[in-house]
Amino acid sequence: MGRSVANCRVLLRAGMSLDEGSEPLTICISIDVERDYRLDGAFTTRGIEDGLPPVVDLLRSRELPFDLFVSGEIADRLPATLAHRLTAIGCHGLRHPRGHRSYLNRMTVVAQRRQISEATERVRTATGTTPIHFRAPNFSADARTISILEELGYRVDSSVLPGRYVKRMRVLPLLDHRGAPRSPYHPDSERISREGESRMLEVPVTPNTLLPGGPLGMGFLNASGAPSAIRATSEGVSKCVVFLAHSWEMVDWSPADAVAPWVRRAASSHLEPLSMFLDHFPRSAYVNMDRILEHWTNHPRRG
Numbered sequence: 001m002g003r004s005v006a007n008c009r010v011l012l013r014a015g016m017s018l019d020e021g022s023e024p025l026t027i028c029i030s031i032d033v034e035r036d037y038r039l040d041g042a043f044t045t046r047g048i049e050d051g052l053p054p055v056v057d058l059l060r061s062r063e064l065p066f067d068l069f070v071s072g073e074i075a076d077r078l079p080a081t082l083a084h085r086l087t088a089i090g091c092h093g094l095r096h097p098r099g100h101r102s103y104l105n106r107m108t109v110v111a112q113r114r115q116i117s118e119a120t121e122r123v124r125t126a127t128g129t130t131p132i133h134f135r136a137p138n139f140s141a142d143a144r145t146i147s148i149l150e151e152l153g154y155r156v157d158s159s160v161l162p163g164r165y166v167k168r169m170r171v172l173p174l175l176d177h178r179g180a181p182r183s184p185y186h187p188d189s190e191r192i193s194r195e196g197e198s199r200m201l202e203v204p205v206t207p208n209t210l211l212p213g214g215p216l217g218m219g220f221l222n223a224s225g226a227p228s229a230i231r232a233t234s235e236g237v238s239k240c241v242v243f244l245a246h247s248w249e250m251v252d253w254s255p256a257d258a259v260a261p262w263v264r265r266a267a268s269s270h271l272e273p274l275s276m277f278l279d280h281f282p283r284s285a286y287v288n289m290d291r292i293l294e295h296w297t298n299h300p301r302r303g
Contacts, residue, residue, distance in 0.1 A: 025233070027241045027285045028292060029059065030067040030158065030205070032135065034096045035074055036248045040258035041098065045077050051250025051269060053079055058271055060086060062278060065288035069135045069158075071096045072119030075126035083127055088288035090133035090158070094119035100174060103140035113148050120152060133289040135159050138166075139205070140175060143192050146200050156293050158242060160193055160204045161215055180204060182238040184296060201296050203289065205242045208232050217244035218274070219266030226276035233281075240292070 033052065036044045056079075059066050068082060069090035083089075094115040096102050104112050116134070124130045133156040134141075134149050141159035149157055162182050166175040180193035184203045188196030208216040210224075210232045221229040233241055253264045287295075 025239055025241055025281065025285050026287050026292075027233070027243055027281060028067060028203075028287050028289065029064065029245065030069065030135075030242050030289070031055070031245045031247065032069045032071070032092050033074065033078070033247050034071040034092055034137075036259075037098060037246070037263055038258050039098070039260055042258065043073075045074055045247075046251050047247030047249070047267075048074060048077055048079070051267075052247045053081075054269070054271060055245070055250050055274065056082065056087075058274065058278075060084065062283065064278065064283065064286045065291060066286075067133065067288050069133065070123045070127065070131075071137070072115075072122040075122040078126050083129065086288070088133060088290040089123065089127050089129040089131050090135060090156075090289060091116070091119050091123045091131040091154075092135050093137045094122075096137040100138075102137040103174060104136045104145050105140045105142040105175070109144050109148070112145060113151075116145070116148055116152060132156065132293075133158065135205075138175070139164055139177065141192055143188065143190050146187055146192060146198055146202075147189075150198070150200055154200065156201045156203055156289050157187075157192075158203045158205060158289065160187075160202055161207060162193075162204055163207045163213060165213065182207065182236075183240050184292065201293060203240070203242060203292055204238070205244050206233075206236055206238055206240075209236055215244040216241065218246070218249045221273050221277055222249060222268040223265045226273045226280070229273070229277050230280050233277075 036047050065086045067088045067090055069092040071092040072094040132154050134154050136159040139159050139161045160177050160180050162177055162180040164175055164177040167173055177193045181195055182204055184201055185195045186198045187202045188194040206216040208214045208220055216232055249267045252269045253259045253267050
């Protein structure tokens, strides 16, 4: 049986010590910084330019750590002020077009390595930080991805969404994360959604118990309101919650914009629901991927 972090607790007080125990939750606000999710395929970055800065300011005003997983294709469009001591920088692959074209698990090993290497360099150049955390577009990493990430010096992957099952044309399986652990674990060398002995730490995105197959995150918060998001967070199985957000969920889309109706419902520039969510949980509950990795490195355990 591989290693797992089942009930992690983090105290973000003096010394930032991390201890496991039975305290309620550890919450990681993890933001995918990527092109806008559009139906017409146009390459736009309204979410990054207009939506992301106010959210980052809100998190920093509360002194809360968070993640930015940056897509390589938009790295040169990042606001100049994103680097900060509370920010963990990750890589979100090279390209993130809508649909299956960005799925890493459909690519050859050579193509995966080329894309991840180029994305890593673009993120490093744009942020001044070499990323050690990775999330594949559309949660599409596989065991080969993990091997490549290890070669490139990555320490954490966060590409598994437990319960996720995607078919192309409703026939061909594209993704199957059914049965994956919901707390951090080391993946198997042949199947990313199974626990094993890889050196890489897999930190799963938290599934939404109120919306099966989907992630717990800002889209649900915007569409359903803070009370529902708080309930889904509090009632989840994992004590280590990865709360997923996307930059395009941080702006208002009009009926004239070329986005799907569900994107319009999931996106909002209004920060009141997020503020209510953040205020509900104690400040000591919040971490980022850097701190999750630090905890795992200092306190490994057998699951």
